[in-house]
Structures are given as C-alpha cells and as structure tokens.
Amino acid sequence: MLVIAAAGNTSGNTSDPTQGSGPTYPAAWELEAAPACVACPAGAACPLVYSVGGVDGADNPLANARPLARPQLTAPAFAVPGIKAVAGVDTVVGPFTGTSVAAAAVSAAAAMVWLQNGAADPRQVMAGLYSTGVDLGVAADFCASASCPSIHRIALCSALQAGGLANLVCDPPAAGMGDNASATAFQSDIASLASVSFDGLSLTGTVTACGDPVFVDAAATAVTAVSACPLEQLPTDLRNVAIDPQPGPDPCPACHAAVNEKSDPIILELLINEELRSAVYAQVLTLLGDAGNVVARYDLAEATGGIAMTAGEAYEVVLAGNGLEYKVGYTTMMVEWLDATERTTKLSQLIVSTP
Secondary structure (H helix, E strand, O other): OOOEEEOOEOOOOOOOHHHOOOOOOOHHHHHOEOOOOOOOOOOOOOEOOEEEEEEOOOOOEOOOEOOOOOOOEEEEOOOEEEEEEEOOEEEEEEEEOOHHHHHHHHHHHHHHHHHHOOOOOHHHHHHHHHHOOEEEEEEOOOOOOOOOOEEEEOOHHHHHHHOOOOOOOOOOOOOOOOOOOOOOOHHHHHOOHHHOOOOOOOOOOOOOOOEOOOOOOOOOOOOOOEOOOOHHHOOHHHHHHHHOOOOOOOOOOOOEEEOOOOOOOEEEEEEOOOOOOOOEEEEEEEEEOOOOOEEEEEEHHHHOOOOOEOOOOEEEEEEOOOOOOEOOOEOEEEEEEEEOOOOEEEEEEOEEEOO
C-alpha cells in the first residue's frame, strides 16, 4: 500500500505559538519506518507514509505553509482550480491553495507512474518521482533518513519518461523559473479547464469496501461489516493522537493580494472558506516588514462597509497602496477577521502576486 499525506497548512498566523510547527498527522508519520515485513534495500528509507508539501509557480513556499514542515517531495499548489460535478455537469471551483492540493497531484502522478510498472513497490514508485523531479536546492525539514535530502518538485512527464514512455518530450521548468497565476487573467484561464484532459493512460478497476472496520469502539462486543472505513470508527482514546494537530478554521486560507511594484492600488481577492459555519467580518489589513514590524494598517471594516462575508463567496476590495513597495517596504500581509458567533478574532496570511 502506498500512502501519501499532505504536510499541512497553518491557520494563517505562523508567529502564533499555539499554531504549532512541523507537519500535521498523518504526514508526520513519515518519520516512522514501515513495518519490518516490508522489504527495504539496505541503506534505503521506507517510511510508513510519504509526506507532500506545496510550492507556488516560482517554487516559493506557500504563504500558508507550516513552519518546519517542508518534506522532500513537493508539487505546485498555488491557486489551483478544481472541477466539481454539480447536477451531473462539470463546474470549475476554487482556486485552492495548500498542501492538500499538492497531495492530490502527487497521488495522481504516483498512480500513473505505478501503472507503467505494476511490479514496482511503493518505495520504488516514490523514489522514481523524487529522482526525476526538479531539485529546488533547499533541504527538507523532516524525513525518514538520518539527514534530509533537498526538496524536489515532481515532474510528471519526466517520471513517465523514465518509467518507459520514452517517446515523451519533457522540459519541466527549472527551479524558480515558473510563473504564478495572474490574478487579472486567472478566471479566463480556468474557464476552459473542464475540456482539457491528459492524453495518456487511464486507470481502471473496482473500488471495494473496506469490510470490517480498521478501528472499532473500545467497548464494542461485535464487529459488523461496513461499506467504508469512516473516521467515526476510530476509538475516542486514539482519535486525538491520530488526527491532531490540524489547521484551525482559517476564514480565508487562499486569499490573494494583487500588487504592482509600487503597490498602487492594492487589490484584495477574498475567497471565504467554504467550511466556515458562520459569517466573518474583515477588520484590519496589516503590512509587515522583514523583521515582523508593522509597516501600515488599513481599516478593512471601513473599506468594506462592515458587511458580513459568507462561506464560499468571493469579495474584491481595492485599497490605495500609498506608494509602499512590495518586498522592499513590506513582505507580508495579514488580515484580521471578527467571527461574531464565536466572539473571536482570526488571522489569515495573504498570498501576494505581482501581475
């Protein structure tokens, strides 16, 4: 079995010690070795799971990346559109930013590579993805080995080429040489995505039920077959160990700020988290310098008229840049939110793009 897990995202404020650092579970189990019954060549690492991180188009860490949580394998995961079937019709949704996006991409790539060589074991599949990936020249924060190698961005074409499809012509972008999505052209770029498909091999097979649950209630006297392996089958005394820590409820995990060189104006694209149970109110936009010092603060409550922003909706806010230059005058943008239902203030770190 090959298990791929997202390294995890922050809830926005990486300076808050309560957010924690390092990978979330189950990705953190990459530090654990697979059982002894798994054949592993001498000197090779055979982790229990394979963790995946995300980068933007220019191979920078995502703004919502957790501190000390970059694994050795990564994939583009910035402003990625998705497709969702709504009443039988494919609809473009998103964009999404985070390590879950990267995990989905790597899982699909691993499936295609494995299809080329069904005799390979999980370690060989993942080793192939790593060896054919683009070296980003930065050491991973954690791994199953004694010393961690550099981070590689997967290159699907190169992996398939090495796996037997020799006729493929591959030219993946070199480290740091890709492009981020343009905020102004993004919607038109993804409008036709539903008609785009990969002209390659497809996977076929039967999805079977799990049968007996993997975990059952500690007080259960009998185990009956179920059609899946739901999380609810995990005993209460094990649940926290298995799934914590997890990212908090960030109101806007993939919010963007489009700025020009002199940041005049600043255009905020606020994509409110679909999983929020209550509306939130934008309060303050803070610009921070390299040392975490506050450069400027904007009254978003005034700029937005104090409107309630609801789950799944997108909002655009235009602010005067006041001549502040991105990466010189400031390097980070934070939005403070008020959740009136929970009576709490929450933070989101914006993803900045320079169209």
